[in-house]
Amino acid sequence: MAGDRSPYSCQQCYFMIHQSCIDLPEIINVNRHEHRLSRRLHLSLGSWVCRFCHKNVDWSYGAYSCSICPNYVIHSKCAIRSDVWDKLELKGIPEEPGDIEPFKVIDENLICHFSHKEHYLQFNEEGIISGGSIRCEACVLPIYSQAFYSCVQCNFILHKTRANLSRKKRHFFHNKPLTLICGDKIEHCEMCETYSQGFKYTDFKYCSIDVKCAMLSESIIHESHPCTLYYITNTYIKCASCNEGGCRSFSCDDCSFGLHERCAVLPKTIQHWYDEHLIFLCYNKNKRGGEYWCDICEEQIDTMIWFYTCDSCCVTFHTECVLGDFSRFMPGRIVTHRNWRIKAMQTSPGFLPRCYICHTQRAVPFVLNLCNPQNNVFICSLECLVRTRLGRTSFREVVYFILYRFVLNSYLRNNE
The missing domain is CATH 3.30.60 (Wheat Germ Agglutinin (Isolectin 2); domain 1)
Structure with a gap:
């Protein structure tokens, strides 16, 4: 040196x-x-x-x-980088005992999981199709046809892979060890920047990441690219999925290809009531020719970014229209957040409520119901959510702001 x-x-x-x-x-x-x-x-x-x-x-x-x-x-x-090492010299310090098992085996088909000790969970073989109507408590994603554990007495369900998650782990995103906790409240994932009601890995102080991101390793193989992608920081790269730049991404050592964390974990297949089939994430450049329109919002799709498509129906959708902002909330479950009682509700052709803030009826998969004692208030997106009292801004203040901007713009137009 x-x-x-x-x-x-x-x-x-x-x-x-x-x-x-x-x-x-x-x-x-x-x-x-x-x-x-x-x-x-x-x-x-x-x-x-x-x-x-x-x-x-x-x-x-x-x-x-x-x-x-x-x-x-x-x-x-x-x-010894600060984002890699926890600044602890371990010479002379005994090694900690091995990881605590996430569950106890009762018999060949039953387990007792730490997150649901009151009842046993029964193993269900892979191939049982649920149609996406049931969701995993850990990742809050539909089960579809994956193997899972289900409670013998209630509706508690875990993917098999999620049931086997370690109680403690080290993760490349944070230099301190993280502990797995149950999803009893809504939290923000520091890695993919989404809100989730599922299980989290946390240091109980500064960092919390959801299990979907925690299952990523520092090097990944993604179907959209033939090379291994490595997690890097402090290097500006434009994401191949959303076409936006950022300094944290999974990128290729041999070319300029990169993916943001939130784009790397986009589900490859998903369902939306707008189409009866499973729809697939499209990132194949050979398919990107001509114009595409989203069948949900009826706006044009930028073919420089990824989108979802159904090969059977030849329809396309924006990723944000398919996923929405509340798809990681457990539907129908009421939780308290900032003194509000909140419930995510799944939309359908017969249930498409009007948003309290933007007054639109968006066909997003989930809307948020703010259980107001006076009346039910529905919110369609996080953008609208932050404009409510829940986002520390009163509705009256929002109305005043909108009127102010309207008067100001009218004045400027009249004086041009």
Whole structure:
């Protein structure tokens, strides 16, 4: 490493170390790996690649490596980054016991899950089609035909993959260990920036991410791109899905392809009552020719961004029209948020309420019912939600603001 003109050196064996490197911790945890890493002055001969920056590691300069995973190494400078290391030296500190199992096995078909201890959950084989009418308590996504666990006495349901989630984990998005908690309230996911009522991984202080994002690893394979995508920060990349720029994304080392976190977790298939079939996320450039129109909002689709399509009916939809802002809320369940009682309600051709704020009847999959004692108020989007008292802005203030803007614009037009 260049730039340090006063290193420490041994005259007998020609060992040399920078002043800035002499205090490097010996044993650490990083958020990119599940095991502890130890600092090695030299690696064995061979070709090594850093698991953080994906650049070559010179074996003679050493690095941090894992004693359990022989191929895992990371540059010393990469390992002690503030967004990777939790700043704890673990030398002399006993290793914590293994992860607590998320459930106890009762028999070959029954488990007792930590999130639903009052009743047993029964295993249901993959292939049982639910039609999307039932939803997983953890990710709040429809079951469809995946294997799942269902309560033998109530409506509590978990995808099999969600039931097996670790109680604690380290995640590349945060440098502290995270704990899995049940979804008893509405929270904001720091990673994909959506609101969800499902299970969360949290440090109980600064970070909370939903299980959908928590299941992502630092490197992913996405159907839209042939190369492996790696999670990077502090590098501006335009997202291939939404065509917007950002400094956090999953990107390709060999080209300029990138995906925002929220776009990387868009469901590949989904249902909407506007079409009787499953609709698919379209990102194939070969299909992007001519003009496309959204059958829900009847506005044109920008073919530079991803959209949903039904191959059987040859119809297309905006992703925001298909998903809406409240699709991660458990429908029909009343929760308290900022002193309001809220209930997400699924729309249908026979139930399409008018939004209290924008006065439109949008065919979004869910609307939010603010259970006002005087009357039922329906909200169609987060944009409208922040304009209510729930968003700390009174309806009267919104009306005054709209009137002010109307008068101001009229005055400006008349004086041009």
